Amino acid sequence: VTQNIYDNQKFFEKYQRLSRSLKGLAGAPEWPALRALLPALGGLRVLDLGCGFGWFSRWARQNGASRVLAIDVSRNMLMRARAETHDPAICYLRADLERLRLQSGSFDLVFSSLALHYVKNLRGLMWKARCSLGAGGRLVFSVEHPIYTAPSSPKWRTASGRRFWPVNGYLEEGPRSTDWLAKGVIKHHRTLATYLNMLLRLGFSISEVNEWGPTRRQIASQPGWADERQRPAFLLVAARR
Amino acid sequence: VTQNIYDNQKFFEKYQRLSRSLKGLAGAPEWPALRALLPALGGLRVLDLGCGFGWFSRWARQNGASRVLAIDVSRNMLMRARAETHDPAICYLRADLERLRLQSGSFDLVFSSLALHYVKNLRGLMWKARCSLGAGGRLVFSVEHPIYTAPSSPKWRTASGRRFWPVNGYLEEGPRSTDWLAKGVIKHHRTLATYLNMLLRLGFSISEVNEWGPTRRQIASQPGWADERQRPAFLLVAARR
Numbered sequence A, B: 001v002t003q004n005i006y007d008n009q010k011f012f013e014k015y016q017r018l019s020r021s022l023k024g025l026a027g028a029p030e031w032p033a034l035r036a037l038l039p040a041l042g043g044l045r046v047l048d049l050g051c052g053f054g055w056f057s058r059w060a061r062q063n064g065a066s067r068v069l070a071i072d073v074s075r076n077m078l079m080r081a082r083a084e085t086h087d088p089a090i091c092y093l094r095a096d097l098e099r100l101r102l103q104s105g106s107f108d109l110v111f112s113s114l115a116l117h118y119v120k121n122l123r124g125l126m127w128k129a130r131c132s133l134g135a136g137g138r139l140v141f142s143v144e145h146p147i148y149t150a151p152s153s154p155k156w157r158t159a160s161g162r163r164f165w166p167v168n169g170y171l172e173e174g175p176r177s178t179d180w181l182a183k184g185v186i187k188h189h190r191t192l193a194t195y196l197n198m199l200l201r202l203g204f205s206i207s208e209v210n211e212w213g214p215t216r217r218q219i220a221s222q223p224g225w226a227d228e229r230q231r232p233a234f235l236l237v238a239a240r241r
Helices: A009-015 A019-027 A031-035 A055-062 A075-083 A122-132 A192-201 A216-221 A223-229 B009-015 B019-027 B031-035 B055-062 B075-083 B122-132 B192-201 B216-221 B223-229
Strands: A045-049 A067-072 A090-094 A107-113 A133-144 A157-159 A162-167 A174-180 A182-189 A205-212 A234-240 B045-049 B067-072 B090-094 B107-113 B133-144 B157-159 B162-167 B174-180 B182-189 B205-212 B234-240
Touching (some): A009 A182, A019 A031, A019 A055, A045 A055, A055 A067, A055 A090, A107 A122, A122 A133, A122 A192, A192 A205, A192 B205, A205 B192, A216 A223, B009 B182, B019 B031, B031 B205, B045 B055, B055 B107, B067 B075, B075 B090, B122 B133, B192 B234
Parallel strands (some): A045 A067, A107 A133, B045 B067, B067 B090
Antiparallel strands (some): A133 A234, A157 A162, A162 B162, A174 A182, B133 B234, B157 B162, B174 B182, B205 B234
């Protein structure tokens, strides 16, 4: 069972005020890089794992997807997603991603944005994702980067005037309890090799890997993001069945 | 042109005293993991890029490789490699890996152990490696892990009784000058995504990725290695043409 932190009211109230909650995809700095990993969506049947407010699901439909099944465990997220969606080809479903049942060959694209690091039994979910894809189907996802999730104390440090990210425990996989918007948010740390080998062993081939940091252009307009080039915040992966 | 630090006498004298120089593959803690990425060698034509003392080349022949072309830029390394090899099917060649010319389709396995992070124009070398492989040919290599090569000050730090590795500059690729056995050793930092995408764009498919750290068993016999599980020291990759 995945922790449902988005239904913690304190967490959710703060989350709602983040740029990505207010502006949607335009407020997510990694979106241009993630979008670049997507296939042309025309006619595709899309599964959106951890859909949140439904920004991607609506974008997918506006860009030609034939239908979208959008899944999230959070009642809060889905309430707003449903209120903001007026499209019968998007179906929102409340479910724990670890208990999902999917029909074989029923999707052409499985997408997930910043949700899979909350999932404990990711191998089980990826196995179901693979089965739900037809031959040639695509998987595109983002997660918090393993360098980001590894540390016991994930905070910038400074020495000799330079900022650095204190990596430890990288090879020790498992839950990490962090205080982000609320105390005790549980994320599951996995190495980058584990993410990739899991997909390879399930029969996916890797198409592209992106270790995301802001571009120089993004930093020029958001100087506060400069540190984000010291280590990647997100891992983006495109794979093919 | 790749820096030829192994022909710096001070560096070489210290390098010769390392466990991996004295004991060969048995003295390289990552060898069991690297070996696990290799195909069965029977009858394979092998290219060993940065062969050093020739440990792998001789092992490959003992395990059935039909012939080995072993290349290194260092006169020191090759002098000892030749002195310790009595096998006409192993050919040692002194060459800068960036200026290599290889015949198309002439190998079944391209191997490299801890050499490619010294190479500036790696894309050029990997392109030649790919052309030198027949269809279905394999590429197996190890390099210093990008988490290891990124920092401006690559030394363990301690805070609140825990050791950590100070990652910065991860997304800024390029040369890093470090003091390892000698001052001013130049290694080329690349992100993990760059290593993988380079191979994918050259038409390789990724078979497996290993972010190496010592096993618990290895730490039990070498307690000094415990910190090496805080971050991966080496990146091991197996790919297929």
